[in-house]
Amino acid sequence: xxxxxxxxxxxxxxxxxxxxxxxxxxxxxxxxxxxxxxxxxxxxxxxxxxxxxxxxxxxxxxxxxxxxxxxxxxxxxxxxxxxxxxxxxxxxxxxxxxxxxxxxxxxxxxxxxxxxxxxxxxxxxxxxxxxxxxxxxxxxxxxxxxxxxxxxxxxxxxxxxxxxxxxxxxxxxxxxxxxxxxxxxxxxxxxxxxxxxxxxxxxxxxxxxxxxxxxxxxxxxxxxxxxxxxxxxxxxxxxxxxxxxxxxxxxxxxxxxxxxxxxxxxxxxxxxxx
Amino acid sequence: xxxxxxxxxxxxxxxxxxxxxxxxxxxxxxxxxxxxxxxxxxxxxxxxxxxxxxxxxxxxxxxxxxxxxxxxxxxxxxxxxxxxxxxxxxxxxxxxxxxxxxxxxxxxxxxxxxxxxxxxxxxxxxxxxxxxxxxxxxxxxxxxxxxxxxxxxxxxxxxxxxxxxxxxxxxxxxxxxxxxxxxxxxxxxxxxxxxxxxxxxxxxxxxxxxxxxxxxxxxxxxxxxxxxxxxxxxxxxxxxxxxxxxxxxxxxxxxxxxxxxxxxx
Numbered sequence: 001x002x003x004x005x006x007x008x009x010x011x012x013x014x015x016x017x018x019x020x021x022x023x024x025x026x027x028x029x030x031x032x033x034x035x036x037x038x039x040x041x042x043x044x045x046x047x048x049x050x051x052x053x054x055x056x057x058x059x060x061x062x063x064x065x066x067x068x069x070x071x072x073x074x075x076x077x078x079x080x081x082x083x084x085x086x087x088x089x090x091x092x093x094x095x096x097x098x099x100x101x102x103x104x105x106x107x108x109x110x111x112x113x114x115x116x117x118x119x120x121x122x123x124x125x126x127x128x129x130x131x132x133x134x135x136x137x138x139x140x141x142x143x144x145x146x147x148x149x150x151x152x153x154x155x156x157x158x159x160x161x162x163x164x165x166x167x168x169x170x171x172x173x174x175x176x177x178x179x180x181x182x183x184x185x186x187x188x189x190x191x192x193x194x195x196x197x198x199x200x201x202x203x204x205x206x207x208x209x210x211x212x213x214x215x216x217x218x219x220x221x222x223x224x225x226x227x228x229x230x231x232x233x234x235x236x237x238x239x240x241x242x243x244x245x246x247x248x249x250x251x252x253x254x255x256x257x258x259x260x261x262x263x264x265x266x267x268x269x270x271x272x273x274x
Numbered sequence: 275x276x277x278x279x280x281x282x283x284x285x286x287x288x289x290x291x292x293x294x295x296x297x298x299x300x301x302x303x304x305x306x307x308x309x310x311x312x313x314x315x316x317x318x319x320x321x322x323x324x325x326x327x328x329x330x331x332x333x334x335x336x337x338x339x340x341x342x343x344x345x346x347x348x349x350x351x352x353x354x355x356x357x358x359x360x361x362x363x364x365x366x367x368x369x370x371x372x373x374x375x376x377x378x379x380x381x382x383x384x385x386x387x388x389x390x391x392x393x394x395x396x397x398x399x400x401x402x403x404x405x406x407x408x409x410x411x412x413x414x415x416x417x418x419x420x421x422x423x424x425x426x427x428x429x430x431x432x433x434x435x436x437x438x439x440x441x442x443x444x445x446x447x448x449x450x451x452x453x454x455x456x457x458x459x460x461x462x463x464x465x466x467x468x469x470x471x472x473x474x475x476x477x478x479x480x481x482x483x484x485x486x487x488x489x490x491x492x493x494x495x496x497x498x499x500x501x502x503x504x505x506x507x508x509x510x511x512x513x514x515x516x517x518x519x520x521x522x523x524x525x526x527x528x529x530x531x532x533x534x535x536x537x538x539x
Contacts, residue, residue: 046438049442051438051441051442070446071441071442072441072444072445072446075441075442075443075444076444079442080439080442082435082438082439082442084435086465086468086469086472087432087435087436087439087465087469088436088439088440088443088461088465089465090460090461090464090465090468100443100445100461101443101444104443104444104445104446105444134468148443149442149443152444
């Protein structure tokens with residue numbers, strides 16, 4: 001469990017990126033942190049594994065303050081996949097890349113071998129085992145980065161902007177993968193701008209603007225609230241926009257799921273035709 | 275990365291900022307030469323304090339202090355190396371003399387950092403390239419130079435992100451003996467270099483697509499002109515050089531140990 005207690009954070013440059021944020025992420029939860037550029041999303045999640053320490057307030061990971069333990073120690077529990085895989089890939093082979101963190105955490109060679117094979121298989125990278133990560137495409141590099149974090153089986157996985165630069169199919173794969181991870185009991189925190197992606201995942205949404213949390217609740221409630229959307233400069237999902245426009249026909253306006261939308265529309269049309 | 279912080283230009287104006295960059299560079303060169311003239315502690319101390327008025331007039335005290343703080347590690351290294359090697363491999367009359375010599379070497383480096391820091395803190399990259407161009411340096415070199423300067427903060431920021439990313443994968447930079455610590459930086463350096471190369475290729479393409487180098491003759495909107503302040507700084511620099519030459523050849527510089535009680539070792 002991650003508890004954020006009235007945390008403020010100021011960068012050395014003087015920018016106050018977090019202004020009194022309180023938040024609890026329970027074990028096994030799926031949370032999307034959303035908001036415009038510079039709202040403090042990445043700054044917030046960097047507090048979760050101690051990369052940044054609060055200037056005021058405190059962050060507790062399983063009841064231990066992030067001030068008291070090293071990032072390396074916290075990382076064992078809280079895996080963080082950075083936005084740009086090029087910021088972390090450096091090894092000669094994909095296999096070595098994935099083994100890097102395992103070596104840092106002091107796993108024995110037999111376990112490393114097993115975990116690497118498992119992670120390669122999980123992300124469909126087995127054929128690239130001996131390939132240089134620099135030879136892979138953008139999407140594949142992103143998967144290597146993800147595999148290199150999942151390999152040590154952290155109980156919390158943080159993904160910073162996982163959908164940027166991914167085509168539709170990769171996004172869909174990623175979505176299924178995240179849902180599956182969450183299904184296996186992992187806590188998943190996603191930082192994203194991608195409203196459509198969030199609408200399809202339907203997680204708990206934490207909406208931020210200007211260093212503060214302005215809304216926290218289920219995606220269905222927050223993504224369909226036009227006032228909130230305006231404040232955080234996000235656009236409601238397309239399907240919601242349609243239903244917001246159809247409100248005058250007595251249809252619900254809080255729809256984010258396409259199949260749900262289809263059902264509602266079919267029911268409505270049936271009612272009209274009858 | 276705080277060393278770079280002390281060299282990053284911020285847009286403010288002061289009498290120092292408005293000086294001709296060529297003249298400022300002349301001043302830095304004069305400082306450089308004078309600092310290398312002396313191996314004694316006292317004149318270097320004078321040089322150090324001589325520059326403080328510039329910092330105050332330019333209003334860059336905070337950034338300047340930060341660059342000095344960033345240099346502390348190297349300064350300490352220089353002191354320790356001079357002291358240790360001097361102790362074992364050189365003949366010296368007393369520990370106090372050696373100590374003073376090592377301190378002087380460290381201070382000399384600090385003076386150099388100080389003057390370069392003042393120069394870069396008060397000279398905008400645009401001014402710098404203008405100065406180079408109007409000194410008839412080929413535009414290709416000028417451009418390469420200013421681009422390099424401009425990308426220092428970008429690289430510093432990127433290095434920070436990479437460090438975070440690797441720390442999040444359990445990398446502990448401060449762990450192990452000296453060799454291990456150096457090796458710890460490989461996971462930082464490789465992504466940094468790869469991305470720098472990638473970025474430079476992208477920059478080259480972006481430049482070519484905007485017809486870089488299509489015309490041979492370039493004109494400038496701004497032309498540098500010397501003013502009264504510049505003249506004063508030139509005179510100051512020349513006087514500084516002359517005084518330094520005079521002191522170096524004709525004045526016996528008192529050692530610190532004549533003022534202080536002898537050391538116990």
